[in-house]
Amino acid sequence: MKSKYSSLIVLGVLALVAAGCGDDGSPAGPGTGGTGGTGGTGAGSMTATVDGVAWTGAVVAAFNESGIVAVGATDAITGTVIGIGFAGTTTGDYPMNSMSLANGTVGSTAGSYSTAAAGGSGTISVTTLTDTRVAGSFSFTAVAGAPGQVPATRTVTGGLFDAPVTVIP
16 A cells, blocks of 8 residues: 555656646757746756666655655656655665555656566665755666556666655645
């Protein structure tokens, strides 16, 4: 049950992050920045390698609701979204699989992928967890959300995150 709740929190973060990346039709270029907002652009960082390609989150959001922590970001260039979530109140390693209290997700035009699906696996290593900040590393293999989806899995390696946390009472 907690794994499903954690997955829902991560999906909520992904929806909020994706909503913050709307396209106004104007070209985005170096130095265009953004207006941000609460925990907006530049407030945190999240990077990884997705299927061998470097990925950088342009909009990073992190939430903590009663010990369920979720961090998510969107790459402004590709639109690929990565979310991680775990149930815990301490630093340490949180394994990700279909039966754990941690989850990793990747979403893109190719579809959605999750470690909560059978065959998914990975680890979130939390090095800092306070009421104001969460930081650490992650890597995972996420499985397609739909049968026959291509590719069948997405591999995320070398992930790093450091973000301010919004605590939800």
